[in-house]
Amino acid sequence: MITEPHRLTRHCEVTAILVLYGLPRLLTGSILAHEMMHAWLRLKGYPNLSPEVEEGICQVLAHMWLESELYSGSANGGASSSSSAPPSSPTASSKKGKRSDFEKKFGEFFKHQIESDTSSAYGDGFRLGNQAVLKYGLKRTLDHILMTGSFPV
Template sequence: MAGVILPRCAACGRLMTLTGFVTANGELVCRRHAHERPAVCCGLPADLALRTDWPLCPRCGATAVRTQQDVKRVLPPIAARIRSLSIRTTTPVRVRLVPRDELQNRLTGPGEVHGLTVVAGLDVMDLMVARDLPLVRFGVVVAHEVMHAYLAQQGFGDLSPQVEEGLCELLAHAWLKDQPGDPAEWERRRITHNPDPVYGDGFRAARDAAIRIGGVRRMLDHVRRHGTLPGPP
């Protein structure tokens, strides 16, 4: 007779003798956790004892960027990878870690925001990233916000939200390409399949335009000159 191997719950590790559910990332969780608050990035049950600004599971909490000292420790390789993609700000921009409420209080629209760049003409006044994000999500947000800073400093002017946010998501996705592990893969999938008409459609339009025109650099040159993505031939 063939044996049956029961899977284990991704949250508590117990055998799945009870029915459960699958998170957005494809992890199986037993029904013991059905009414627990999901973690912001992975969807596993959050550990509220962590006392973080965002609900995090223990796995994500272990990599959370919680202080400005953490930023100094983890930012150099992130910045180096962004520079290797030929995105360089003309003047250094400080990444400032801020509480979740500080970001939300600056905005009036719905939804949660993990980063914000404040510009005035060619000058970047502030680049904020939410405190307590897991390392991979922190890197994604940094890359996204650095592209906002780059577009301002390079004089791209007023772009439509879909074009600008699409370019920012394109850089975030490019940064993820050489990041190992499941969290990076989940972030790549989230960006690629995001149904949002500004961020998701914008990313896919920027990606397709770069492929069509022969690379990101040529695509950016077109956007700088015309204020729009290159269209089909």
Template sequence: MVCVRGNTERSRGEHILGVNGIGRHVKCYARRQVINNGELYLSEYPPYYTNCPTNKEHVKCDICNNFIPDTDGTVRYCKNSFWGQKYCPSHENDGTSSCCSCKRLQASAGMEFILLEDGRRLCPECSSFKIMDINDCQPLILEIQQFFATLNMKLDQKIPLALVASETLNKPSEDKDNIIIYPELKGCAQQYGAPFPLLLTGSILAHEMMHAWLHLEGYPNLSKPVEEGICEVVAHMWLKSKINVGSETAMAAASLSSSLQPGRSKKHEQLSEIEKKLGECFIHQIETNKSKDYRNGFKKGIRAVSRYGLKKTLDCIKLYRTFPV
């Protein structure tokens, strides 16, 4: 707070003393006007007039729990478009922990994020559904192959999958003895030490399997927006099928899965409310991807599929290398 007499900052303790007779030396944080005795607003810090309209309108940071500072009377803040977190712009680069999966920031009074070996962090919710072992991915790969089959896009070829360090993915392929990494399959490699929840891993696999399917089916060289767009559409469809268990596609996938895996427990077909919320978050990430090629390609692709269906959209892409309009 600011003392009018000395024009100096005062501590919270001195602020409380102001109630007993020196309240006139305290300025309202929002209006910069002197707060008189009997007018001091004590339930928040910094101090406000009890009748100050800005106190009701001012935004509180969801991360540090302080009022977000204003600049020339204007409060500027950042907001997570899915989770709705409002926070001080300074938290973008002050070392505040961010979940590498769902992108939430860690609140100062919230639960601790889990530190991974490569320095990334996972929130407790994402961590509870994370995939850590290569063996955990195999049933997921089979499930997504079955999902492709329900879309009349059978993919029988075995998809190579490896859990490797993130720096390994960035090394030239010639550094890896006896290993061939196809560009369209590169994203299938889940980064060791930076695990993701099952649904996010699955959407990545669905996206990359679509690259593989296009390659195996002889689709011509496509522009990045078209190819990445249709791959994002399939990943989006898979996530939707997992969340909307009662949908036609989801029931077909479940039926096929049951016929191939008769011993499979039904509990694996149902998601908890927390996991559904994370799935909706990953859907939102696809819809609002910061990459222009991915985002615009997805928007055109999902519009085409909604209007003409997946098969006709793929037929058009194969013939004309673009989405139908």
């Protein structure tokens, strides 16, 4: 019998993302952003990442989504702050209307939960990933993760 080395390749297919029904809109959106990042990493062929790197970058995306929801167009009371759109034109942020103070506080609470998480995978991973994204941008951080399996320093 002749044997030779054979490299196994793992093919991962994402077929669904499940989210509980009835959660608040901002929590649902942040969960979807987090889970969609997991799916994207699989579909783009990222190697087996440590929990800190994978959960960290997924938390970064959840946090970014929350920030985009809370601060998009907030400068002029919910209308778009885009200079290319006339003040009367409907935009993605103005279609939702002005966010209530309750919703803003709820969103800030969810952001704070991500920022202050004490677990190594979710909390420390988020802080390392967020620091990398703030310093290098999302694309360069993701490129570095693909090449090295770790966050850039």
